[in-house]
Amino acid sequence: MREVAVIGVGMNKWGEHWEKPLRQIFTEAAILALDDAGVDKVDSMIVGCMSSGLFVGQEHLTSLLADYTGLAPVAAARVESACASGGLALRTGWTEVASGLSDVVLVGGVEKMTDVNGNEATYALGTAADQEYECYHGITFPGLYALIARAHMEKYGTTREQLAMVAVKNHANGSLNPLAQYPFKISVEAVLSSVMVADPLRILDCSPITDGAAALILAPVELARKLKKPIVKIIGSGMATDTIALSARKEITWIESTYLAAKKAYAMAGKTPQDINLVEVHDCFTIAEICVMEALGLVEKGKGGQAVEAGLTALQGKIPVNASGGLKAKGHPVGATGVAQAIEIAKQLREEAGPRQVKGARVGMTQNMGGSGGSSIVHIFEKG
């Protein structure tokens, strides 16, 4: 396999883009990535998108987006793994370059979520759970993560305040990210007094509905060395799946798919959790970040809440988690999230992250997750 590098990144402001259609949001990010890499054509394009069919009634994104980025007749694929579609796009693009099938690949992610009302968005996101045996009984995504949160609190003594601290930390980081949907700070009190969505989770425990896209350009490392930019290599890629229904998992509080994806990525990269300088994780809900830190081996099982409270995962902490603001503050256009996580790590390793720069970062990791943990994708990056 060939070594693969990220040679260009592009992301626009995330939020509620009433004035822009999906094709425009995506093309804006693609232009930024192409210009950053200094290329104007690619060998193939991989797009992560969870549900353009339900959100905007548009499928066939391969044609639409190759067409509007001016890249047609390029070979293109759209990949889907619910909220991990972006991470899967990155992994698919990586295999294209690593295998030698393509030299330069555009990896993108997009979701246009505000063209439907709240009910329709809830329905579209719910399709990531088991329609017949979870959704049929009235469960929602905040509800599924609330089931995990309640079990984690009971089993490990994780507190309601510790959950809130995840959101507070990520908003503090997001306040330093001008592209974030909600670039402002919030307090623990604000989280604890926000509207209850599914006990014990409140609205400020939840990532938002977002319009957004992200894109990056991959190429073999030998090609990247000819460019002027600092080299960011992808040194590990892992993916794993698990039961779609939360109830069927061996342990409600343990995200096995993330654990297994990380195990593969660590092995490929020749790294351990102690080697990682910063991580972007899938904090779709505050409890998710706590469970994911445990599954990635960054903290002991059951100690995720305590680690957040101790400041271990803050921007100045031992292992900064979600320097970008995470899904919580940056926004969560589901198909784009996994790609944006990789962009944050690339910017950090290139030392281009401005006020949220993690000093001396050499090794970064991303973790992107579908549904309640039915699929996970982990990547490890290193400054070349």
Next chain:
Amino acid sequence: MPTPSRYWREIPQRYRLEAAKCKNCGFIAFPPRQICPRCHSRSFETIVLPEAGKVVTYTIIRVPPQPFSDQAPYAVGIVELDNGVRLTGQIVDCPFEDLKIGQRVKIEFRKIYQDGDAGVIYYGYKFVPE
């Protein structure tokens, strides 16, 4: 809204709690599967799930999906039945303040939701305190 065939084909599970037990390793699949996730055997027999168990975790849904909008707030839990199989379903006839992890519940056949005022009524299992 499910089409009639989509609703009808799940009736053995939703009305009668029919599960599939692996003839090789004893794993119980609900809903039934064709390949055992534990031993990869393809040989199953139909069994009926026990109708009691205990609450593993629960939540109270305050912001419901559209078909459940007239029911919120309502409790949903994961219940481990007495043979170890876990199901997701509503916990009803129980004040929210009395819900707790570990509490004993039994299964009852109830209405889940309906299509408007004159549409199809969807049925299935719910949990009530034992």
